Amino acid sequence: MTEEVPSHAAEGRPVGDLGRRIAQCRTELGVTREETAARAGMATGYLQHLEEHPTASPEAAVLLRLAGALETTVKHLTGGDTELPPGLGQAARTPEFTELTEEECRALLSTHGVGRLAVYTLPGPVIVPVNYSVVDGAIVLRTAPGSTPSQAVGRQVGFEVDHIDEAFSEGWSVLVRGRAWAVTDPAEKARLAARAYSTPWAGGRREQWLRIEPVIVTGRRITA
Structure with a gap:
């Protein structure tokens, strides 16, 4: 060809x-x-x-x-790394580690993506991946009643997003700490549904909205 x-x-x-x-x-x-x-x-x-x-x-x-x-x-x-965890490449010869400003962290959080929600449950701490959006500075996501994310309501949680560049052995991560709240107002639910980028990839009926107000936002970057 x-x-x-x-x-x-x-x-x-x-x-x-x-x-x-x-x-x-x-x-x-x-x-x-x-x-x-x-x-x-x-x-x-x-x-x-x-x-x-x-x-x-x-x-x-x-x-x-x-x-x-x-x-x-x-x-x-070509999709050869689909089933592999990120970060299998070798570390760069002369990596540089830097702390990110809060402004840089919020820019990297951007408007949507997949992040990891850290929740304390009765058996112990649990970390689960979730689809999220950022609306008016808050992290919002939808889940199902009784699910692991739903146990975050009213509690302090951790929320993390990151990106790894395998080709250049570079990457960044952002950690948010704050309290998670359930969104119960029908009008606010409708507004979040209209502003959210996507429905959860996992599918199913996930109609419980959670809102995380960032209190502490930190991040770091590794460059070659």
């Missing part, structure tokens, strides 16, 4: 494992399809073909250039 695929078509929705992973990496880096193609030394139309055709099968050299352009690894682009 050559790389000279016409690029006249409007940008469509990425399909297939490779296409979605390329688009996700572009989004995380904040680069356009055109910028990515230029970095990888390929035609924009060919990159469009890779993103929008699930049967696309690029050569290893193409994947290597794409991984470099997107600051990731071929294994990540």
Whole structure:
């Protein structure tokens, strides 16, 4: 397959494992399809073909250039690390560890994502991953009555988000400490549902809203 695929078509929705992973990496880096193609030394139309055709099968050299352009690894682009925990790569030779300001931490929390909620339960502390959004500076999430997150109501909790860049052995983490409250007002529930980025990935009926007001926000970053 050559790389000279016409690029006249409007940008469509990425399909297939490779296409979605390329688009996700572009989004995380904040680069356009055109910028990515230029970095990888390929035609924009060919990159469009890779993103929008699930049967696309690029050569290893193409994947290597794409991984470099997107600051990731071929294994990540092709889904080879799906079932592996992050951070399996080697540490950088000269890492630099820095503390983040509260402003930087809140920027990294951004508006939504997947974080880890630390809750103290009767058997002991438990940490669970949850989908969250940030609305008016507070962390909000929805869960089901009786679930582990629901046991956080009225208690001090920890909430952590992080990101690891396997290709460059870099990463950051943000820790929030505060009290979790149940949202009971119907109007406020409706407002949060309208502002939330997504429903929980786990599915099911998860109609109990929790709100965490950050009291202490700290973070750290490791760079090579």
